Amino acid sequence: MLTFDVKRKINTLRDILVGKVPDPKAQVEQITIALIYKFMDDMDIEGLEFGGTRQFFTGEYEKYAWTEIMKPENSGQQRAFLYAEGIEKMATNPNLPQLFRDIFRGAYIPYRDPDALNMFLKEVSDFSYDNSEDLGNAFEYLLSIMGSQGDAGQFRTPRHIIDMMVEIIDPKKNETILDPACGTAGFLISAYRHILAQNKDEDGKSTLTADDRKRLTKNFAGYDISPDMVRLSRVNMYLHHFTKPKISEYDTLTSEEKWDDCYDVILANPPFMTPKGGIMPHSRYRVKAKRSEVLFVDYIAEHLNPTGRAAIIVPEGIVFQSANAYKELRKYLVDDGLLYAVISLPVGIFNPYSGVKTSILLIDKSFARLKDEILFVKLNNDGFDLGAQRREIEGSEIPEIIRIIQKYHADLEPQTADNDILHHPLVTIASKERVAEQDYILVGERYKVDKSLDSTYPVVPLSDICEINAENKNPTLAFGDDEFIYIDISSVENGTGKVDFSNKIKGTDAPSRAKRAVKKGDILFSTVRPNLKAYGYVEREDCDCCVASTGFAVISAKSMVLSKYVYYMLYSEPVQTQLSSMMGKGAYPSVNQKDVSQIQIPLPSLSIQEDFVAELDSYQKIIDGARQIVENYKPSIPISSSWEVIPLLNLCENLDSKRIPITSSDRETGDVPYYGASGIVDYVKDYIFDEPLLLISEDGANLLARSTPIAFSISGKTWVNNHAHVLKFNNIYTQRFVEFYINQVDISQYITGAAQPKLSQANLNKICIPCPNIEVQEEIVRAIESVIHIVEQNKRLIAIFEQKMADKISEIWGEKQ
Structure with missing residues (x-):
């Protein structure tokens, strides 16, 4: 187990290097080389203590031994010189195993600061290991903080996701195991540990024989195109008792040398990014493609033994894109009896490296042929929040995901009849026939639609009751040099339906997307990011002078339905569920005209529609009125010329010196608000303030934009970082008076910096406040606070009537409230 002391030392090493070697991967390599270097000398010393001789640092290489380098009589410059020279000579040291020579080949010190290097070497000297397992654990921690290889579309797979995949696939001691894009060998190490854990007796002792262990270390293989990754992977494997790790520098997608090698188990998170111009694969792939993610899945499927199993992390393009190669790959996996399950992963699972949406494909060439269906499982909570820091949270669904899939895998019937699985909230099951009808799209939500469309009224597609994009209009021909109103995507406000008709341009200047004719009662449905x-x-x-963008589907109601009824139903949860299964998962997910026409909604009688629309319109009027108050009210103090003008410095005490910033990685989660320039940015366990205070933004674009208040009062136990000034007042009414005043006046003259606006403490102190006596301050503050109370009531009113609207829409769907 990794100890806190070792973790601290590794962090210290990185802190020493960060100014000289900014690239995280290069830091890992430097620390790895140093630890291996010292580890070899430790083994030599251990041999000497047992009466043997040095194994690695002998003859002309003895002067480069760690203990020789670190002798007290050596100056920092001498140590730096010996270590740098020793690093470069280790690649030709005949006393080293070939693996170690390969590790040191091309290694060098990328900086020549003897003081920094001496500090680095001294910190490495403090490492003490009883066995290589401890070093292996430390090395894994080092890899875990390495960061992203995003330029190649590679992202470090979270350890708990690796372990989940291994647990599901359940590799055995006699099986061969491959990772064809192994990176740092995380999947291989997890599989090895899984096998060790599965082969213990009741007392926890290993039941593996010497022959089992020997065979086990020969059964693991990994490929990677990057020599740096191969080096790190080999070290990781060696430190986990693989004396001759079978990690090859190999281009999996274009080389044929290992094409005939097949395996019992393949685990992988292959690169998602394809080089510019695509990949030029050989002709032996089943699916003709140039996309790396397609070729990797094809490669894995084709390199499993007849009873082989695989778990592969794939980007969302694999599961839903309509291009021929993607569809052909999915058809191959389903129709040839390879794929049996898909796990949908949360969008932020690769944070902070990438926000890419991914899924896991589960392949079993024996089991999948027995099934007439595909299991879809959705992982919502992996035990960590989806923010940049991925903080641990309660409620991980991973154990339940493993249980469900293992239980499903034990059922050899063509269709499962297990109610525990069939009715599980994380599960959707679709027949292979139905999957084929849907272009083999492997998105579970697409097959949940029928469950959500349970209404007491007939459920019909929009194509039956509406026309979609019924009429186009050419602005150049229709308007020429005259102006027309162009409705583009930005003209419609998200969530409210408000349409801005102020965008006027000449017909001759119309963009190519200006094509949709519009009339009163039409619905403008954004097909880009419809969510x-x-x-x-x-x-x-x-509306004769209006033309909409092709980014909208223009929905026109037929006689059997009210347009406003359709409009309200588009906001319903079942419709949103349908849309989520139709649209892609990229940065700009979208739907097309065919998708819109297939949206299904209940169709009650016209009289019921009329009553429904009238009720929702009445609710909407209340919401609109309340929203006007909320959005337009700004506290304002009427200033009198008779008031004394006092510098802010003389009204309060500045507590900036007591602020303590905490890096996100060092924050301990708790209930205490952690404030920054614009409000709460996190919650921490401890506090530094416990009193009423006024915070004023110190930096950030909002100092000039003023989209949110730059001054805000806080109270109780709090923690403040160094992005907000902290002011303490003797009187709460003065504090609130200053807060309202600062938020209403222009202070741009006190702001410095264009790229990063800043309000320094010196300039803050120069701001002058027109101050009446304390009685008038209290009167003004009380009056403003009474209005703010009314504004808050209107916010509550909005929430109440928005819920009433949602409840009424749900009622049409037949959902109980």
């Missing part, structure tokens, strides 16, 4: 609900309802009488 943002930019759905506009056209109330305008005169």
Whole structure:
């Protein structure tokens, strides 16, 4: 187990290097080389203590031994010289195993600061290991903080996701195991540990024989195209008792040398990014493609033994994109009896390296052929939040995911009849026939639609009751040099349906996307990121002068349905569920006209529709009125010229010196608000303030933009970082008076810096406040606070009537409230 002391020392090594070697991967390599270097000398010393001789540092290489380098009589410059020279000579040291010579080949010190290098070597000298397992644990921690290889589309797989995949696949001691894009060998090490754990008796002692262990270390193989990754992977394997790790520098996708090598188990998180111009694969792939993610999945499927199993992390393009190669790959996996399950992973699982959406494909060439269906499982909570820091949280669904899949895998019937699985909230099961009908799309939500469309009224597609994009209009021909109103995506407000008709341009200047004719009562449905609900309802009488972007589907109601009814139903949860299964998962997920026409909604009688629309319209009017108050009220103090003008410095005590910033990685999660320039940014365990205070932003774009208040009062136990000034007042009414005043006046003259606006403490002190006597301050503050109370009531009113609208829409769907 990794100790806190070792973890601290590794962090210290990185801190020493960060100014000289900014690249995290290069830091890992430097620390790895140093630890291996010292580890070899430790083994030599151990041999000497047992009456033997040096194994590695002998003859002309003895002067480069760690103990020789670190002798007290050597100066820092001498140590730096010996170590740097020794690093470069180890690649030709005949006393080293070939693996170690390979590790040191091309190694060098990328900086020549003897003081920094001497500090680094002294810190390495403090490492003490009883066996290589301890070093292996430390090395894994080092790899875990290495960061992203995002330029190649590679992202370090979280350890708990690796372990989940290994637990599901359940590799055995006699099986061959491959990772064809092994990186630092995380999957291989996890599989090795899994096998060790599965082969212990009741007392926890290993039941593996010497022959088992020997065979086990020969059964693991890894490929990687990067020599740096191969080096790190070999070290990781060696430190976990693989004396001759089978890690090859190999281009999995274009080389044929190992094409005939097949394995019992393959585990991988292959690169998602394809080089510019695509990949030029050989002709032996089943699926003709140039995309790396397609070729990797094809490669894995084709390199499993007849009873082989695999778990592969793939980007969302694999599971839903309509391009021929993607569809052909999915068809191959389903129709040839390879794929049996898909695990949908949370969007932020690779944070902070990437926000890419991914899934796990589970392949079993024996089991999948027995099934007539595909199991879809959705992992929502992996035990960590989805923010940049990925903090640990309660409620991980991983143990339940493993249980479900293992239970499903034990059922050899063509269709499972287990109610525990069939009705599990994380599970969707679809027949292979239905998957084929849907272009082999491997998104579980697509097959949940029927469950959500359970209404007391007939459920019909929009194509039956509406026309989609019924009429186009050419602005150049229709308007020429005259102006027309162009409705683009930005003209419709997300979530409210408000349409801005102020964007006027000449017909001859119209963009190519200006094509959709619009009339009163039409619905403008944004097909790009429809989850943002930019759905506009056209109330305008005169629409002859309006043209909408092709980014909208223009929905026109037929006679059997009210347009406003359709508009409201588009906001319903079942419709949103349908849309989530239709649209892609990239940065700009979208749907097409065919998708929109297939959206299904309940169709009650016209009289019921009329009552429904009237009720929701009445709720919407209340919401709009309340929103006007909330959005337009700004506290304002009427300034009198008779008031004394006092520098802020003389009204309060500045407590900036007591602020303590904490890096996100060092924060201990708790209930205490942690404040920054614009408000709460986190919650921590401890506090530094416990009193009423006024915070004023010290830096950030909001100092000039003023989109949110730059002054805000806090109270109780709090922690403040160094991005907000901390002011203490003797009187709470003075504090609130200053807060309202600062938020209403222009202070740009006190702001410095264009790229990064800043309000220094010196300039803050120069701000002058017109101050009446304390009685007037209290009167003004009480009056403003009474209005703020009304504004808060209106916010509550909005929430209440928005819920009433949602409940009424759910009622149409037949959902109980």
